[in-house]
Amino acid sequence: MKVDSVEILPVSGFTSHLAKINQLDRIGFERFVFFPGMTCFSFESWWGKNTARKTSHEGLDICFFTNTRKEQFRLDETTRIPILYEGRIVHEMEDFLGRTLVVRHVVGGAGDMTFLSFYAHIIPDRQLRTGDVVKEGEVLGIIADAAKTNSALISHLHISLAWECMLPPVSGLTWNVLNRVARSVFIDPLTVLSGSHVILENAPDHRASIDFIKFSEA
Ligand SMILES: [Zn+2]
Numbered sequence: 001m002k003v004d005s006v007e008i009l010p011v012s013g014f015t016s017h018l019a020k021i022n023q024l025d026r027i028g029f030e031r032f033v034f035f036p037g038m039t040c041f042s043f044e045s046w047w048g049k050n051t052a053r054k055t056s057h058e059g060l061d062i063c064f065f066t067n068t069r070k071e072q073f074r075l076d077e078t079t080r081i082p083i084l085y086e087g088r089i090v091h092e093m094e095d096f097l098g099r100t101l102v103v104r105h106v107v108g109g110a111g112d113m114t115f116l117s118f119y120a121h122i123i124p125d126r127q128l129r130t131g132d133v134v135k136e137g138e139v140l141g142i143i144a145d146a147a148k149t150n151s152a153l154i155s156h157l158h159i160s161l162a163w164e165c166m167l168p169p170v171s172g173l174t175w176n177v178l179n180r181v182a183r184s185v186f187i188d189p190l191t192v193l194s195g196s197h198v199i200l201e202n203a204p205d206h207r208a209s210i211d212f213i214k215f216s217e218a
Contacts, residue, residue: 009107009115009161009187010085015195017082017137022075027218028067032197035209038063039199040188046209048152055179059118059160060189064212066198074212077145077155082137084117084159084192089132091170095158097121097151098144102170103134113163115187116170118178120158121146154209161187 019029037046038061043053046061063074083103091102100120107113124141134140146155160178164170166185168177190197 009192011194012084012192013136013194014082014084015193018079021080021082021137021139022078022215024065024215027071027073027215028069030066030068031195032062032193033064033066033072033212034061034197034199035064036199036201037061040186040190041183047154056183058162058178058183058186059120059158061156061158063154063156064209065215072212073215073218074154074209075143075156076214076216077143077147078216079143079155079157080139081119081122081141081143081157083119083134083140084161085136087117087134089128089130089134090116091173092124092130093174095120095175097146097149097153097155099124099141100175101128101140102173103140104164104170114165116160116162116164116167118158118160118162120160120175121156159189161189161192163187 019025035046036042037044040060041056043056045051045053065073085105087103087105089101090104093100098121100118101124103117104114105117119140121144122141123144125139143155143157146153162185167181
């Protein structure tokens with residue numbers, strides 16, 4: 001089935017939910033900051049020696065933000081993660097930093113068109129089960145602590161969005177499968193997030209990220 005390219009997803013209040021449930025307003029949250037390699041479909045990496053990715057990034061890495069005083073912060077392993085849209089948890093899988101929850105959503109007014117949202121590198125809330133119905137803004141879990149792995153990455157949330165009809169059955173999905181599917185399956189999450197952001201196209205390199213302090217220690 002071919003997805004009409006004019007099909008667009010509704011805007012999600014994810015950013016304001018994230019700010020609210022993590023009390024980011026107390027430090028004046030203003031906007032997300034992305035290094036090259038964190039954005040969807042990028043072939044760059046934002047860790048290690050900036051080597052290229054083998055396949056383009058199938059989603060968005062969310063970690064850094066600035067406040068109204070232009071101070072630099074990052075999300076960390078205390079960060080609670082809200083769901084983008086109302087939906088149903090349909091799958092859970094492992095990833096290299098933690099676990100991934102997959103939630104199915106229906107596009108309003110378009111029959112049975114469904115898309116999936118993926119929340120990777122997290123520790124899911126222990127109450128949640130596959131089959132549970134969830135509301136926009138509801139907490140899925142927290143970001144996994146990357147320091148507990150051998151990864152060169154720092155703790156962050158990876159979000160992917162994909163049309164379900166263009167994927168193999170959801171129960172068999174793994175990140176290995178998702179790495180190999182056509183990139184036209186995916187939707188850039190930045191197209192649905194409310195609020196502003198900045199992409200540091202000319203960032204010197206990923207090491208600039210060490211200047212961002214954990215928001216929970218602010
Ligand atoms: Zn990612």
